[in-house]
Amino acid sequence: MKLFYYTLAGLALAVAICDAKASHKVTCTDETMRVDIALPSSNVSDDRVYLEGMKGYPNPLCRPKITENLATFELSLKNIYDCGVTRVINHITGNKVFYHRIIVEGEDQNTSSSSSNSNKEAVSVKCIVAGSPELNVSHSIVKRDILPAGFAETEDLNETEIITNAPEPKLSMAIRLGDKLVSGDLNVSPGAHLQMEIALDDKSAPIYGLGVNYMLVTDTKNQAETIIFNGCSVDPFLFENFNTVEGDVLAAKFRAFKFPDSTYVQFQSTVNVCVDRCKGVICTNGQTAFGRRKRREINQSPADPNKVYEVTMTTFIKVNYDENADQNAVSEIDQKIRQLKLTNQKLARNSRAGNVFESIHEAPRPQNGAGQAETITTPAAAAPT
Template sequence: MASEHWGATLCQKFDINIGSLPFECPHGLTSFELVTGYVLTSPSDSVTMVPGILQLSDCIERCQKNSTCKSLNFETGLCVLLSTAVADRTTVLTPSQFPVFTIFAQKICISDIQNRCTKGWAFERVLGFELKGKEQKKIQVQSRLECMQACLSERDFECRSSNYDTENGDCSLSDMDRASIVPTHDMKMRTYGPSGGSVEYIENNCVDEPKKLCDFRPIEGKILKTVDFVYQNVKSVDECREKCLSSPYRCHSFDLGDPSMPNRVCRTSHLDKYSLAHIEDAYLQVPGSITYELHSCYNVTIMCRSREMIARVRTSKVFDGKIYSKSKPNLCVNDIHNSLEFEIAMRYQDVDCDVKEVQQGHFSSDIVIQHHDMIVTTKDLGLSIHCKYDLSNRSITNNVNLAVDGDVDATDSQSAIVSSPNVTMRITDRMGSNIQSAQVGDPLMIRFEIVEATSPYEIFVRELVAIDGQDQSEILLIDSNGCPTDAAIMGSMTKTGDDRKALEGPFDAFKFPTSETVQFRALVTPCLPTCEPVICNVRNYDGSSREMDSFGRRRRRRSIASSSNIDSNEEEILVAKAIQIKDKFEFNGKDGKRVKSQQQQQQSGHRLSSGHDHNREEAHELDDEISSLAANGSCLNTMGLIFAGTCFLLAQLVLLLTWACLRRAPFGARSANGGPSGPVLDFMDRKIMRPSFGGRHVSPNYDMFYPQVGKHI
């Protein structure tokens, strides 16, 4: 425990100078280092005592402007300037934690030419504590100030803290600090805690922390004894929060003071409960009060590139989780492990990442920063990111000076419009009309076309994939060679009449079991001057194969068996489209399974009829009639079986009753003539009636069964 390690009698020896010589830093920057919870007791060296100072920065500024001031003691409401520097001769620096804890600060001279530190103080030291297991570089230095200077000058990584051993001069630099570690894990692992020796922890206050998107967590019923700033006339939590984030230091907590006081104030501090582990009783218990401690902050930078948008995230606390597209958490995701900076890249019109083109040149997507690996919690952050482009055509002029023998100087001006083809994907019916939804089995077309009528390009299509709306299933419709994988599902890509800028492929509407949304994604490549079709070997339903032309690759007219390489220099365009496809029937009651079975039979009939001959529509009509007759016949046969079964059971029951009556008469006569007595007859009655008794329990068992089934639906 920190309280056991740091008793009231603990003291630390330092070298101080009682002289009144002014502090000099001719070739560097004068800054300060803080030691929280300690006080320098040297009344004879007191320069001045200033009461009523509510801001640590004001106390530091007074010492900064006073050439004889070398250090200071600060408590909320009291500033004591001292002419003594701790590093010059041996004296006592005493713990000061009751009734409030004191902050000691002294001047230091640092070389900060490349990266000027504009914060109120450059470093804070914690005596007897260290950050374990996080060092990035270890060096030997002659003094504590040299270790601080090495942290400021580090260029291989951002140095956030260091451990300095006062006995052997070891200086361990780290890219982490006590604010960036995760308390729920690292504090339990004693990452930041007592060193048990001569090592002290030094934290760099000059680092630039993210402050755009910040999350504060409330701690109810207590406030800090000593704070850095006190602002008057601040009445709302949001206003006080902004004061904290705009402070000239790394603010980690704020509160609105005692709620029972008539004049509310805003109090901010660079400390929180984790950085105060070496202070005993750092808080005042105040009913109704709330201290808000900074949990994490994020800076998000969006990079808009020609083919993708990149969201780069920088956080103040080490992140261990994932970043993903909100609507595609399984396909578009990056797993992050213990990092302060991470990113996610999303290609435009990418179905996997759900990047949407809101309007021409305006792309948008929603991302989630999730801390837990499996579930979404209140810690997580959702962001909507956008990239906008100016897609207007540009005129490029090339002036060529032609030198000709003689007196003639000619200038030839050439102008051209640079425009790449825009390719769209549409889902239409067989007449070419756009549709947004369909039913399973509807005859549809998928159409790719160049928007610009004057474009010199033609196009070919390959790697057409259908994906369900939940990113769980996908099916390849057109392979990498440009050929259909299953002619019963998707036909080959052909030109639309005389339009050489458009391709289309027929298919019957289908859906995935888990979603009514079917998304299509394909790679489209423009080619000049024309796109030659590829010859595909398509297997018929009877097992035979036939050749089919498909505009799926920019190749010479040859078989795919003789071509295996794809031109990697071809510029590919990714296009995507989604459509809602619903079942034909609404299921209701016990007949749902039967109707669904009939629907599947009808769909199978449609698939078997899909081809690319001229009689395709007639085949569909014939299959519809056959499916209808089959469904009606199935219904009639089922009703007949039910009726016949009922009649059979009734006939059996009549036979049993008749047989029982016939058996009772002889037994009765036999008893009258000295035959078996009454008990034997009773036994026979029970034996004969047992089948009828069992039959009466059939109906109640089914009545209990249906509600149980209903509860699981």
């Protein structure tokens, strides 16, 4: 008799993963991730040891404390948005995985990008906090109770247990200006045409699919606006719906924009990871987010049955006004930001009123017998915590 089991479970550990030679130590608690990294010399300044994509980021919570040849990061696991810590929640085991990457620059930095990159080391660090399982997905084949008359089973049973663990997905988020990657230390002008890409690692891509459920943009101080709501864009002029071909890479085009009191813009995203492929979301403009299929009617979508992980991740861009920028484009972007604020106020009122069917945009249905167009509405839900 053979028993077959398929699980997506993992062990609850606190570990550190490194893809570089830099010696380091990670200490995990329920609230913090402490990373100690040995530096090549005592002359390394804190502007050469930084969180990936956040070089020059001014928040002192995200900068290391350097003592002689040791750099120490204290990253909050409660306020993960402070420094862009990625959180992965396994909805089967209940485990929470937190990870980040730290860049250590060498002493000799040349002007050419190839030389500069060759003098950088990336240290990947990870903490896993144990949780409670939500469901059991084990399946087994067992012997039937009803057997043919005269059936005799051998006493020497060959019993084998086969356990297969699916890989833990690793996600990356990148912003591109043409072919160039945009990070926190590279300025872009308001109105610049950018593209955001969210992708699975090569090992996970054949197994999982992605879907962006929610996205918030903030100046990291006191201003924040929702830009993706229930999988659909709130303002497609500023930020289009995410599309995909195979399901393991999502892409959305958007315009660079900023808030008045900060040059930094942070994108806070909630991404679903599903077995095989996430379900597309039908938006009020007739487009299916995460795909290109169109449909006439829009219904409230139930939770995706294939969802296995929920990933909260962030990225930053630095947007600054350029004297050579197109002032008409800048003015148009500013107007769209004001409209976005009004739309979010409407969403907030609807959430307080409990009206989960209020639409962001109105779209007509086919005309009824009276010759009048009816309004299709999109389900709304409170922002995830």
